[in-house]
Amino acid sequence: MAKLPTQYSIMVVDIEGFSTHAYPVQARWQAELSEAVRSAARNTSLRREDFRIQARGDGILILIPPAVSPVRLAGVFIRGLEQFLAGESAGLSAAQSMRLRVALHLGMVSLDEEAWSGEAVILACRLVDAQPLRETLKAARRAHLSFIVSDDAYQNLIRRGHRTINTAAYLPVRLHAGRLLDVRAWITVPGYATPPGIEPAGTGDAAGASGLGSG
Numbered sequence: 001m002a003k004l005p006t007q008y009s010i011m012v013v014d015i016e017g018f019s020t021h022a023y024p025v026q027a028r029w030q031a032e033l034s035e036a037v038r039s040a041a042r043n044t045s046l047r048r049e050d051f052r053i054q055a056r057g058d059g060i061l062i063l064i065p066p067a068v069s070p071v072r073l074a075g076v077f078i079r080g081l082e083q084f085l086a087g088e089s090a091g092l093s094a095a096q097s098m099r100l101r102v103a104l105h106l107g108m109v110s111l112d113e114e115a116w117s118g119e120a121v122i123l124a125c126r127l128v129d130a131q132p133l134r135e136t137l138k139a140a141r142r143a144h145l146s147f148i149v150s151d152d153a154y155q156n157l158i159r160r161g162h163r164t165i166n167t168a169a170y171l172p173v174r175l176h177a178g179r180l181l182d183v184r185a186w187i188t189v190p191g192y193a194t195p196p197g198i199e200p201a202g203t204g205d206a207a208g209a210s211g212l213g214s215g
Helices: 023-043 070-089 119-128 131-139 151-156
Strands: 006-015 052-055 059-064 100-111 145-150 171-177 180-188
Touching: 006 023, 006 070, 006 119, 023 059, 023 070, 059 100, 059 119, 070 100, 070 145, 070 151, 100 119, 100 131, 100 151, 119 145, 131 145, 131 171, 131 180, 145 151, 151 180
Parallel strands: 100 145
Antiparallel strands: 006 059, 006 100, 052 059, 145 180, 171 180
16 A cells, blocks of 8 residues: 655665667666765665656666755765765776666655555656756766756755755756656756757757666
C-alpha cells in the first residue's frame, strides 16, 4: 500500500552510451556509478545509506529526504560526482570512461514496496532524457557529466546565488514532447562557463534548444 506523498529532492542519473557497450563494460560502470554516488555523498557530509536508490536500467533514481538541503545536491554533490569521474577516467580512453547525465527536480513522491510514483518522478526521468542534455554532454568533450534542473529547482535554488553554485553557468532550454509541452529547464556542465551545444537565449528566458531524447 502506497504511503501518503512526501516531498523529496529527486535525482536521476543515466550513463551515456550504456546500451552500446558489452556486458563487462556495463557491469563495471554500474559498480563505478554506485561508488561515485557514495563518494559524492561523503563530500556532501552524507552517507550513501541516507539516499533511497532504485535501479533504472542504464542508471539510477535517487530520492533524498527533505532534511537534506537540495542546495548541497546542486552544489557540492554534483562537483563530487565530477571529481570522482575525472579520477576514474585518468589513463582511460574516451570509450572506456563513464560519463553521466544528471537531473534534479523537487516534488511529491508516493512510495510503496515496489515502485515510486508521482508527476515529479516522471518529470525528473524525462529531464535526464532531454535531447539538449544529451547534445550538451556530447559537445562537452572534456567534461564527465552534464546537469539539468527543472525550472522549479532553478527558481528556488540556483538563481538565489548560493556561494556553492555558479548561477551564470546555467542556460535555459525548452522541452517539447508528449505531456511535456513547453516545459522549461536549465542546464550546466561542471568546468564550463556555459554549457556547450546550446545557443544563448535571444530574449528573456527563451531557450535555443528543445526536445526530449528517445532513450
